[in-house]
Amino acid sequence: MRKPGVIAFPVLLVLGAITGFIAYNLLIVGATPKVGEVQSPYRKDIPVAGSITEKPVAAEVDKSKFSNVVKIDILAGAVTQGNPDYGPEPAKVSSDALITWVNRDSAPHSATSGTGFDDPDFGQLFDSGILEMGQEYSIPASELGTGEHPYFCIVHPYMTSTIVVE
Numbered sequence: 001m002r003k004p005g006v007i008a009f010p011v012l013l014v015l016g017a018i019t020g021f022i023a024y025n026l027l028i029v030g031a032t033p034k035v036g037e038v039q040s041p042y043r044k045d046i047p048v049a050g051s052i053t054e055k056p057v058a059a060e061v062d063k064s065k066f067s068n069v070v071k072i073d074i075l076a077g078a079v080t081q082g083n084p085d086y087g088p089e090p091a092k093v094s095s096d097a098l099i100t101w102v103n104r105d106s107a108p109h110s111a112t113s114g115t116g117f118d119d120p121d122f123g124q125l126f127d128s129g130i131l132e133m134g135q136e137y138s139i140p141a142s143e144l145g146t147g148e149h150p151y152f153c154i155v156h157p158y159m160t161s162t163i164v165v166e
């Protein structure tokens with residue numbers, strides 16, 4: 001009678017190789033993302049030119065019609081969480097004013113109405129879309145209506161502020 005290991009050893013070797021091959025293909029090759037290929041069912045393409053909200057980009061506002069222009073700076077360094085983001089904060093404006101956000105930071109930002117992505121109405125009242133450094137966005141305060149209007153940055157949702165129309 002042969003020793004039991006004479007058959008069992010090569011069998012175990014082959015089983016080990018098969019297990020290794022399957023595990024490698026399943027867990028390493030199969031799970032490694034490929035460039036330009038997204039398999040997630042949650043993938044949703046973001047329109048590049050506009051914003052993630054459906055709000056159409058506002059037409060150019062005729063600034064000469066407004067004697068009262070309130071500027072809100074998106075402050076340099078706002079990209080870092082914890083830094084001052086929008087200034088002044090909150091911004092108080094009268095209803096005849098034109099509100100203009102200017103991005104003073106090197107990172108792209110937005111001024112988008114709502115308290116954040118949890119807010120089902122975010123972006124409905126106003127949405128600047130992505131503002132690169134130096135770009136600005138204006139909206140007449142009369143379009144917002146009186147009251148407190150929270151807004152945030154869709155790129156960095158920790159950037160939140162409020163505009164108060166009186």
Ligand SMILES: [Cu+2]
Pocket residue numbers: 078079108109110153154155156159
């Ligand atoms: Cu931002």
